[in-house]
Amino acid sequence: METRDLTRxxxxxxxxxxxxxxxxxxxxxxxxxxxGVSLKIHRNEYIAIMGPSGSGKSTLMNMLGCLDTPTSxxxxxxxxxVAEMNxxxxxxxxxxxxxxxxxxxxxLPRSTSLRNVELPLIxxxxxxxxxxxxxxxxxADVGLGDRIHHKPNELSGGxxxxxxxxxxxxxxxxxxxxxxxxxxxxxxxxxxxxxLFEDLYQRGNTIILVxxxxxxxxxxxxxxxxxxxxxESDHAGFIPEIDMATVG
Amino acid sequence: MLFKEIIKxxxxxxxxxxxxxxxTMIGITIGVFSVISVMTAIxxxxxxxxxxxxxxxxNIFQFAKYPANVSASGDVREKYRNRxxxxxxxxxxxxxxxxxxxxxxxxxxxxxxVKGQAVYNGVKTTPSLLIxxxxxxxxxxxAFTLGYGRNLNDEDVELSRRVIVVGKMVEKRLFPHExxxxxxxxxxxxxxxxxxxxxxxxxxxxxxxxxxxxMPITRFFEDYGxxxxxxxxxxxxxxADTYNRTFDKAIGAMRIARGLRADQENDxxxxxxxxxxxxxxxxxxxxxxxxxxxxxxxxxAAGIGIMNIMLVSVTERTKEIGIRKSIGARSRDILRQFLTxxxxxxxxxxxxxxxxGIIVGDMLAAWLQAELIFPYGWAITGVLVCSAIGIGFGLxxxxxxxxxxxxxxxxxx
Numbered sequence: 293m294e295t296r297d298l299t300r301x302x303x304x305x306x307x308x309x310x311x312x313x314x315x316x317x318x319x320x321x322x323x324x325x326x327x328g329v330s331l332k333i334h335r336n337e338y339i340a341i342m343g344p345s346g347s348g349k350s351t352l353m354n355m356l357g358c359l360d361t362p363t364s365x366x367x368x369x370x371x372x373x374v375a376e377m378n379x380x381x382x383x384x385x386x387x388x389x390x391x392x393x394x395x396x397x398x399x400l401p402r403s404t405s406l407r408n409v410e411l412p413l414i415x416x417x418x419x420x421x422x423x424x425x426x427x428x429x430x431x432a433d434v435g436l437g438d439r440i441h442h443k444p445n446e447l448s449g450g451x452x453x454x455x456x457x458x459x460x461x462x463x464x465x466x467x468x469x470x471x472x473x474x475x476x477x478x479x480x481x482x483x484x485x486x487x488l489f490e491d492l493y494q495r496g497n498t499i500i501l502v503x504x505x506x507x508x509x510x511x512x513x514x515x516x517x518x519x520x521x522x523x524e525s526d527h528a529g530f531i532p533e534i535d536m537a538t539v540g
Numbered sequence: 541m542l543f544k545e546i547i548k549x550x551x552x553x554x555x556x557x558x559x560x561x562x563x564t565m566i567g568i569t570i571g572v573f574s575v576i577s578v579m580t581a582i583x584x585x586x587x588x589x590x591x592x593x594x595x596x597x598x599n600i601f602q603f604a605k606y607p608a609n610v611s612a613s614g615d616v617r618e619k620y621r622n623r624x625x626x627x628x629x630x631x632x633x634x635x636x637x638x639x640x641x642x643x644x645x646x647x648x649x650x651x652x653x654v655k656g657q658a659v660y661n662g663v664k665t666t667p668s669l670l671i672x673x674x675x676x677x678x679x680x681x682x683a684f685t686l687g688y689g690r691n692l693n694d695e696d697v698e699l700s701r702r703v704i705v706v707g708k709m710v711e712k713r714l715f716p717h718e719x720x721x722x723x724x725x726x727x728x729x730x731x732x733x734x735x736x737x738x739x740x741x742x743x744x745x746x747x748x749x750x751x752x753x754x755m756p757i758t759r760f761f762e763d764y765g766x767x768x769x770x771x772x773x774x775x776x777x778x779x780a781d782t783y784n785r786t787f788d789k790a791i792g793a794m795r796i797a798r799g800l801r802a803d804q805e806n807d808x809x810x811x812x813x814x815x816x817x818x819x820x821x822x823x824x825x826x827x828x829x830x831x832x833x834x835x836x837x838x839x840x841a842a843g844i845g846i847m848n849i850m851l852v853s854v855t856e857r858t859k860e861i862g863i864r865k866s867i868g869a870r871s872r873d874i875l876r877q878f879l880t881x882x883x884x885x886x887x888x889x890x891x892x893x894x895x896x897g898i899i900v901g902d903m904l905a906a907w908l909q910a911e912l913i914f915p916y917g918w919a920i921t922g923v924l925v926c927s928a929i930g931i932g933f934g935l936x937x938x939x940x941x942x943x944x945x946x947x948x949x950x951x952x953x
Contacts, residue, residue, distance in 0.1 A: 359866060359946050380870045387868020398863045398950065402556055414545050415868040459867065 303335030305368075306466050306498055307356060312365030312375075313521075314351050325351040327521035328365070333467070333500065338493045340501045340509035343518035350471075352518065353502045357392060357469045358385045370466060387415050391460025395472035397452045399444045405431055405455045406440040412463045430458040434488060450481035457488060467498045474508055486511050550880040553853075564849045565889035567842030568929065572893025572922050573900070575835035579918045580901025581908070582824045588910035589817055599643075599777040600681060601787055602811040603634075603794055605770040607819070623807050625770035628761065630797040634773060637793035642786055644776040646677035647757055651764045656753060658706070659726045660714040669710070669727070670752045673760020679705075679738075681774035684749075687711075689721045689736030692756055696735075700758035704732035707752040708740040727753070730763045787812070839925065842889070843933035850882050850937035854944075861941055862949030875942035882934020883927055890926030894919050 314326040325348045333339060343349040354360040355367065358374055361382070367374040369385060377385070391412075392398075399408045409427035418426075431440050434454040444452050453473060460468050470489065474482030490511060493499050503509050517524040554561040606620050631647045638645055649672070656669030672678065675697050679686060687708070696703050704725070711720050720734045732755060741749040761769070773794075777786035794808060854861070861874055898919070902912045 354947050357866070359950075380872075383865065383868050383870040386866060392866050394950070398859070398866070400860060400863065402552065411864070412867045415864075415870075415873060463868075 302337075305332050306335050306370060307331065307333040308366075308368040309355070309362075310366040312355065312362040312367060314348075314355065314360070315363045325521055326355070326362070329518075329521070329523055331516065331523065331526070333498065335466070335498055336493070336496050338489075338499045338501070338511070338513040340503060340512035340515045341518065342504060342509050342515060343524075344504065346520075347518040348521040349502055349504075349518050351521075353469065353471055353500075356467075356500060357390055358382045383415075387412055388463055389466040391457075391463065391465040391468045393453070393456050393460050393468060393470040393473045395475035397444070397449075397456045397476070399452060399455055399459075401444050404441050404443055405436060405447070405458075408444070408455055409459045409462050412459060416463055427458070427462055430462045431455070433461070434458045448481075449477050450484055453477065453481075453485050454488065457485070457492075461492070461497075467500055468492065469500045469502070471502045472504075473501070474503075474505070482508070546876055546880045547884075549877055550884050553857075553877075553881055554884065557853075560849060561885055564842075564845050565885050565892070567845045568839065568886050568889030568926060569893040569896070571835045571838030571842050572890045572926065573897040574838060575831050576894050576897025576915070576918055576922055577901040577904070578827060578831035580898050580913065580915050581904040581910075582827060583915050583918075584902065584905030584910040584913045585908060586821065586824055587913055588905075589820055599780055599783045600774055600812075601790070602772060602774045603790075603808045604772045604811060605808060607809045624798075625768070626773070626798075626808060628757070628766060628769075628771055631771040631773055633797035634790075634793050637796060638775065638790060641789055641793075642775045643778050644677035644680050644774070646674060646681035646774040646776075648672055648674040648678055648681075648772050648774070649757055649760055649769050650772075651760070654728060654764060656727055658710050658714060658753065660723060663714050665710055665713045666751075668751050669707075671727070671760070671764065672752060672754045673757035673764070674754055675757060677774070677776075678754055681776060684741060685739040687737040687739040689734070691736055692754065697756040697758050700756055700762055702730070702732050702759060703735045703755065705736040705738060705754045706734055707738050708750040709748065710734075710753060711737050728763070839929055843886075843929045846882050846885055846930065847933040847937060849885075850878060850934055851940070853881070854878065854937050854941040857941075858944060858949045858952040861944050862946050862952065865944070865946035866950055871942040874944075875938045878938035878941045879931065879934050882938065883930030886926045886930030886934075887923065890922050890929075894922045897922075 309332075310330045311328045312326055312330075313324065313328055316323040316325055327348075329348070329352060341349060341352060351360070355362055358369070358377075359382075361367075361377070362375055365375065369389060372385075374382070374385065386392075400411070403411075406424065406427050409431055410423050413423040413426065428437075428440055431437060434457050436451060436454050436458065439447060439451060439455075442451075444455070447455065453476075457468075457473075460470075468489075473489070474485055477485060486508065489499055489501070493513075499512075501509065501512055509515055514526070514528050516526045603626065605623055605626055628647070628649075635645050635647065651671040651673075654671055655667040656665075656671045657667035658665045658669060674692070676692050676694060678684070679691055686705070689705070692703065692705060695701070706720065706725075710725075714720065714725065715723065720737060722733060722735075724731050724733050726732075732753075738750070738752070755763075757771075775786065775790050777783040791806070791810065795806065798807060800807065864874060865871075898914060901915075905912055
């Protein structure tokens with residue numbers, strides 16, 4: 293494991309959320325998934341968000357990923373107020389500022405790696421030549437230069453996740469938001485993917501890792517623990533004892 | 541997003557379910573095909589009729605009990621049925637009044653109720669002969685030509701001779717190796733001597749015109765009865781110049797023959813090329829409306845098919861929609877994508893229907909010996925209607941797809 297560079301200077305703030313809450317109305321009952329969460333994430337941070345199921349971890353991730361808006365509170369993304377954006381503006385933020393990596397890869401099954409990686413560029417309105425060139429470059433970057441015309445079912449799990457990472461990167465987003473990126477992979481392949489994230493981090497990307505696995509979270513430089521819709525702890529580095537207690 | 545991209549996406553999604561897409565498409569094809577083929581055939585016929593084809597021989601008009609357009613029902617039909625038949629006596633009266641005023645006056649009577657079967661030496665024709673009682677003018681008035689032998693003459697009619705002029709079919713069936721002239725055939729229990737054979741005429745409007753035999757009208761009445769028959773009278777003017785004068789005189793003569801007073805309406809129908817044209821146009825109008833209604837129903841059904849398949853598709857592809865939204869597709873991008881698929885199915889089906897419809901319609905027109913046409917107006921209408929169907933029936937599924945919540949959609953398995 294590499295040394296953790298805690299002395300690295302902090303970049304500008306990318307994500308600034310303050311006291312956000314999220315309520316879901318389920319029939320008669322109101323579920324308070326987030327009860328007032330505040331968090332600042334700087335450029336080129338590598339942060340893990342941990343918490344048991346029901347802690348509000350997924351809700352926070354959806355919020356950070358601009359898939360959802362908070363019930364109350366303030367959310368600024370690169371200084372823009374996300375909480376008050378409409379669906380189209382949120383879509384534009386997701387397209388340009390956020391790269392998603394999912395547990396189940398979420399590739400389009402009938403499209404080649406190249407087409408999958410091109411997809412965000414299509415919605416960004418980039419012309420076909422530039423698009424194809426950039427997608428091929430990013431695929432080469434993640435080590436799949438020879439697999440660009442393969443479809444997902446012709447690739448291994450690790451390769452599929454690399455395609456997903458390439459897709460997340462292709463629009464040069466401000467953050468990469470990975471939700472249990474190794475959950476569907478064996479531990480060896482999982483480590484390879486984590487090495488890829490480490491590499492991306494070293495190259496200046498901002499990575500938000502949502503996971504409940506300690507050894508995965510251990511790759512991050514900062515760990516946020518959630519419990520019952522509140523931040524329980526927020527530490528630089530990784531504190532195994534607290535994590536033990538949280539995951540139980 | 542670029543239009544080309546949307547088309548590409550739509551094509552690739554449709555390609556995944558080729559069978560399903562094609563079946564849905566065929567619904568539209570059938571609807572469009574039915575209207576385009578009928579409109580093409582009718583358009584071709586109408587074009588031909590307006591540009592010279594004549595129903596009757598040149599300068600000919602005809603009197604009959606029933607009108608050409610007997611599509612009318614109920615009271616109108618009843619009105620014609622209750623008319624007096626045109627009797628042979630009246631027809632003869634007319635004939636005498638018009639003698640010298642016209643080139644040909646053909647009195648004719650058809651035994652539609654008898655399926656004529658000619659027998660010679662134990663060999664039989666199919667029981668499909670049309671038996672006609674007429675006079676020497678039948679050939680000219682009905683555009684037949686004599687192959688060989690002789691035509692009926694006035695004496696045959698006067699003496700009600702047992703002579704007969706037969707169509708080509710009779711010769712082919714009964715006399716493959718010998719001349720039929722002066723041979724005696726049996727038909728419906730009567731014997732006739734063949735005096736002439738018609739030249740081959742082929743089929744018109746799908747019916748063979750060679751299954752015919754013509755005997756003197758007087759002989760016809762003796763053998764097949766006169767009581768309930770009505771005589772048709774075809775009159776040919778000497779020339780186009782005298783047509784109108786002959787026409788007016790003929791109507792006067794017919795009124796006298798029928799014993800009509802000045803204040804009574806004509807109780808007979810007058811067929812001329814003009815009246816047949818207008819009869820055709822009115823029939824064509826009815827057929828057009830019919831074809832229109834049928835294809836409208838077919839298209840609505842096909843449209844519902846599209847909507848159904850698109851709804852299924854939206855459900856199946858919920859995950860895909862979630863993925864697209866998570867990486868930045870706006871609702872309107874998703875809407876456009878699904879709408880394009882619906883329009884594409886509809887358009888492809890429609891264009892196939894237009895092409896097939898024009899081909900079949902023109903084949904029909906060719907078979908009816910009409911000019912071939914390309915119905916631009918209907919083709920363009922077809923394309924527009926198909927777009928409207930695609931948009932109309934694709935809008936709701938596309939809207940459903942577009943308004944899916946990305947989080948829910950991503951979670952869908």
